[in-house]
Amino acid sequence: MKDRTLKYALLAPALVICAATLLYPLCQSLWYSLHDWNLGRSPSPEGYVGWLNYADLLWHDPVFLDSAWVTLVFTVPSVALTMAVALGLAMLLAGDGRLQVNARTLLVIPFAMSPALIGISWRFMLNPEFGAVDALLKALLPGWSGAPVLADPALAMTALVLVDVWHWAPYFMLTFIGALAALPQDTLDAAQVDGAGRGRIFFEIVLPQLRPVLTIAILLKTIFSLKALDQVVTMTAGGPGAATDTLPHAIYSTAFRFYDIGYASAMAWLLAVVMMGLALVYSRFAMGRSS
Secondary structure (H helix, E strand, C coil): CHHHHHHHHHHHHHHHHHHHHHHHHHHHHHHHHCECCECCCCCCCCCECCCHHHHHHHHHCHHHHHHHHHHHHHHHHHHHHHHHHHHHHHHHHCCCCHHHHHHHHHHCHHHHCCHHHHHHHHHHHCCCCCCHHHHHHHHHCHHHCCCCHHHCHHHHHHHHHHHHHHHHHHHHHHHHHHHHHCCCHHHHHHHHHCCCCHHHHHHHHHHHHHHHHHHHHHHHHHHHHHCCCHHHHHHCCCCCCCCCCCHHHHHHHHHHCCCEHHHHHHHHHHHHHHHHHHHHHHHHHHHHHHC
8 A cells, every 4th residue: 555655656746747738738728619719809718609619610611621631631641651761761771781870870860850940941942943952953854943842732732741751751760670670580581591582571571570560650650740730830831822731730820820719729629539549549559569
């Protein structure tokens, strides 16, 4: 009994901090989402509207549905390309050679950068007048130079996805390299002795054994893509038009440009429910794997 009391006494400060910084803001935002509160009209929540904000979002707000679609268009290729690039780099750079170690060190640099800084940097580099990307295209592919990438809806979304892949692929590359190092070497050696080619070894031996790690990586990257905001704000600002207006950016605009705190809180909670569902799947999968 004393040990149990001591355990909770030692955990109490951390639990209080978590409650103050996590549970209280969540409950407060849920309370805001049940009110019609615009900061332009009142400094405190106004009339209680219940679930009306949620009903308006799901049934009467085409902007919210368009933002949900844009988020899906951004998330699916971002996750797929990140996993493919990260796995390819892991297969290429797994090993203890000097070249592999130096290459891994250089590739980790994008992940160490701030997402907001990445968005600002790529916005300048993609500028058709003085950007580094356009200068490179003029030297190598003159016919492709001068295109206003961030002013074209399709090109802006493509650029946003590719920059997100550039940012996150090194992180998952290191994850996959660690998983590859844990594979039983005798199985791979036996397959090579039996005459199996590299492609067959990868698809029939390596990939099935990497499936648990790959599943967790996909779940994590999906959560990261759903809540991506910094690069959208600093790189495209949701434009051109609403071509890159993802749900996090729509929530940001609703709250801090139009000051509709109640409506923005409802939008944030709908997005949070989706991410909590994915987090629950991730947790159950991780616990089932460990058991």
